[in-house]
Amino acid sequence: MAAVEELRADVALVGVGAAGGSLLRQLVRGGRARAGDRPLQVVALEPPAGAGQRSPERSWCTWGPPGWRHDADVALRWSRVRVVDAAGGAVDARLDPEEYRLVRSGDFEAAVAAECAAAQGVELRTAVVEAVQDSPAGALVRARTPGGGELLVRARWVLDSRPPVLPEHVPAGRTVLLQHFRGWRVRCPGPVFDPGAATLMDFRVPQPARGAAFAYVLPASAHEALVEHTVFSADAWPAAAHEEALGRYLREVLGVDGWEVLGAEAGVIPMTDVPLPARAGASVFRLGAAAGAVRPSTGYAFAAVQRQVDAVVAALAAGEEPLAPLPHRRRHLAMDAVLLRALDSGAVAGGELFARLFARVPAPVLLRFLDGRSSVAEDLAVMAAAPRVAMLRTVGALLLRAPARRRSAAGPGDARGVPPGR
Incomplete structure (x- = not known):
């Protein structure tokens, strides 16, 4: 009979990728996981390398001004970006003083492990999580260790950063x-x-x-x-x-x-514009892509994850429930919903649309929009650059809650267990 090991923690973290790793780093800055002035005990669970539940090594990209808190992890960076249309016409723009940067997941995860090993209050364990559920005193995580043993983690809070599972049936008016x-x-x-x-x-x-x-x-x-x-x-x-x-x-x-x-x-x-709520139970919360960090119009998530992490760390410090906020402004999500429907319905040709936006809107402004840092005036400039008639028709279809184009049976399944954005 396989052994059963039981651990207790203030916070159980499921997944140590972009979201989970970023959260751990912020919690242990200063050498110890803390909730305000109180020491915090954290147990983090990550599947073993090569397991089907663990994403393979990949690259994450983001952009912004110098002085980024993960700057030491940046493998490559560029001060110029380029977009090329179907005919070969190129828009080449400088981002100074900002930059576009690439972080390799393997480097990032190794840095997280090293920081946690040098800190107090965090225990990293290799295990495949099989179930997460509320319990009378908080929440319970059931996991399987590489040796086949059962690991139970009882925690006040659980933060689940595993990738989202898409609905098999898309709600009316969603894409x-x-x-x-x-x-x-x-x-x-x-x-x-x-x-x-x-x-x-x-x-x-x-x-x-x-x-x-x-x-x-x-x-x-x-x-x-x-x-x-x-x-x-x-x-x-x-x-x-x-x-x-x-x-x-x-x-x-x-x-x-x-x-x-x-x-x-x-x-x-x-x-997708299908809501992905951050709360999964009374004491169970989602983080990262599963909590809506992926920007619907682009698939980028790393910058939004940092906004969620900051809010969760602040909540823990205040002794409050660690509910990650929606990291995107509602007006941006509304604009993304129109774009997604226009692409999915064929109202606009995607290649022509994106090339047109980069040709008519300065690249730094468009990237700020895609990162959720744009002003209302900049948002209006983006809207003005889009094909108005097609977009207005798409808005009408959304207001009427016209059903989305049916997906094939293979579609939702293909998206399960994917990494959280670029």
Whole structure:
């Protein structure tokens, strides 16, 4: 009979990725997890490497001014961004004093583990969580250790940062798209890439009937870059289809004769206006993508996760329940809902829309909008750059709560267990 181990904690954290790791770091700054002036006991659970419940290593990107609190984790950074339309016309913009930056999940998670090992009050355990539920004195987490034993964690609060599960049936008036991608870290024999610029979207790839497709290029040098093929659509593509598109892009668009694949990344990110509540029980709360951190219009989440983490840390310090707030402004979510429906219904061509926005709105303003830091005046500038007739018709459809296009049976399942945004 397998052994049963029981632990007690103030906070049990499920998942130590972008959201869970960021929370741990903020809790142990100063060398000890604390709730105000009181020491805090935290047990964090993460599946073992290679387990199906654990996301593979991947890259997270965000942008903002210098002096970022995770600056030591940044592997690559760029002061210029580029968007290329289907005809090859490029918008190349400087972000100074801001920057676009990439953090590798493996580096980030290693730094979190090192900080927690040097701090008091945090215990990191390797286990696969099987159930999370309320209990009379708080909440209970049931997990399975690599050796097959049962681990029970009884805590006052549980923060669950595992990826969201999409509804099988999309509510009327709501939209669910999937951002699915596959990327190669390639090394080319000759100079191919501009190491000073991150290409956020290159639309010189075949476009789907509804949604959008583009290449995403993050150079490390003139010879090496992470090159991804990304699609916004109702259902995810198989890996082979993405890899065929990647090969065609490298050969036919960038003119590369040969390359070496150093590594690969893949993911499926939900882009939806379906509400994802942060409360999952009386003492159980969600954090990160499962609590709505993913920006519906882009799939980015890392910056929003930091806003949630700050609020949760402040709540714990005050002795209050750690309920993560919605990290996006309601007007931005309303604009995102219109964009998602316009893409999903085919009211606008995604490639044309995004290229038009970057051509008509200064890149720093558009990135502030996508990050949720834009002013009302800047939001109005973004709205003015969009195709008005198509967007007004889409608003009408949303107000009438017209049903969304039906998803295939494979759609929601493909999005389960995905990493939290780019």
